Amino acid sequence: MVGSSIARLIRKRFQNSVELILAGRNPQSGEELANALTYAKTAYLNLDEGFDLSLYGKVDLIITSVEDHRNIIREAAISHGIANIYITEVAEEISPTMFLALHRTITAPIVFAGHWQAGVMVFVTKYLCGRFRHITRIETAGLFDERDPIGPMVASQVEGFVGRALLREEGKWRFVDAKAYSREIMTPHPTPVIGYPMSSLDVPSIAAFTGAANIRFDFATGKSIGTHNGLAASHDLYIDIEGVLLSGETTKLRTIVSDPGGNSHLTAVGVILLTEAILYSGEESDARIGGLYLPETLVSSDGILDRLAEFGINFTEANH
Numbered sequence: 001m002v003g004s005s006i007a008r009l010i011r012k013r014f015q016n017s018v019e020l021i022l023a024g025r026n027p028q029s030g031e032e033l034a035n036a037l038t039y040a041k042t043a044y045l046n047l048d049e050g051f052d053l054s055l056y057g058k059v060d061l062i063i064t065s066v067e068d069h070r071n072i073i074r075e076a077a078i079s080h081g082i083a084n085i086y087i088t089e090v091a092e093e094i095s096p097t098m099f100l101a102l103h104r105t106i107t108a109p110i111v112f113a114g115h116w117q118a119g120v121m122v123f124v125t126k127y128l129c130g131r132f133r134h135i136t137r138i139e140t141a142g143l144f145d146e147r148d149p150i151g152p153m154v155a156s157q158v159e160g161f162v163g164r165a166l167l168r169e170e171g172k173w174r175f176v177d178a179k180a181y182s183r184e185i186m187t188p189h190p191t192p193v194i195g196y197p198m199s200s201l202d203v204p205s206i207a208a209f210t211g212a213a214n215i216r217f218d219f220a221t222g223k224s225i226g227t228h229n230g231l232a233a234s235h236d237l238y239i240d241i242e243g244v245l246l247s248g249e250t251t252k253l254r255t256i257v258s259d260p261g262g263n264s265h266l267t268a269v270g271v272i273l274l275t276e277a278i279l280y281s282g283e284e285s286d287a288r289i290g291g292l293y294l295p296e297t298l299v300s301s302d303g304i305l306d307r308l309a310e311f312g313i314n315f316t317e318a319n320h
Helices: 002-017 027-037 072-080 095-103 116-129 152-161 202-210 262-279 304-309
Strands: 020-024 040-044 061-064 083-086 109-112 132-144 164-169 172-177 183-185 193-197 214-221 235-245 250-259 291-293 314-319
Touching: 002 020, 002 027, 002 262, 020 027, 027 040, 061 072, 061 262, 072 083, 072 095, 072 109, 083 262, 095 109, 095 291, 109 262, 116 132, 116 202, 116 235, 116 250, 116 262, 116 304, 132 183, 132 202, 164 193, 164 202, 183 214, 202 214, 235 262, 250 262, 304 314
Parallel strands: 020 040, 061 083, 083 109, 109 291, 132 214
Antiparallel strands: 132 235, 164 172, 164 214, 183 193, 193 214, 235 250, 250 314
């Protein structure tokens, strides 16, 4: 579902200036979508059997929305100078590519986008942090509503989301047992939800651009804002920042990002912003230079709320 959402948004944003190849184990299941999108085709791809780039013709960008534990797609992208956005890994899984990059010359952008919703959480957080002169704590969470349709890959991953998790506590990096580090997350509705820390790439990204001593990302399940309002299930992001504002006031800022389109749509929005940065930047843009990138190093946080609002994403804020 994430892959099809990405394909639909790419076609909507870029019209027929981009040719799409929808690759997977069952290409016949994507033929109806390919026909609807136009200037698109399907292709067979089974990573257990390898990855032969010659079957696809000239490729400018590969968006990996499947699990690739052998790192086949990204290694092929690096070897052939093809840009790659990879959205399905957690913090402890990126080291093979980091080491490979130290042994190879990277000639196209390789994007670690295993952040929640392919970077949407970190885009908004970075924007909000611009209001602070000092930050002591950032707690983020993604609320998944069981009424929100998901594909088989995500369904198989959900149970594994609560396991060993990376967080930052009093300036120290720690891997913890998620079940032992749960926290209560207040929502706009009477019943709070329980969140469990997860090794989302948002945690080290946020630490890199804030230096905050306490950072965590939590995965929670419960009724979304959409469900509570009698509408389709939304996907909701909670961002709590504690610190000193530029005005000198000490505060805790709560921001809620809610996408009525659900989890798959919000992920696709993150991918679209990254795709724009890679394919539609000027020839001299940093995004055209080969290397390793994070979502927030490709996409500017300036005006990000307006950009996201274009996709129907809602925001609410409150100070405590």
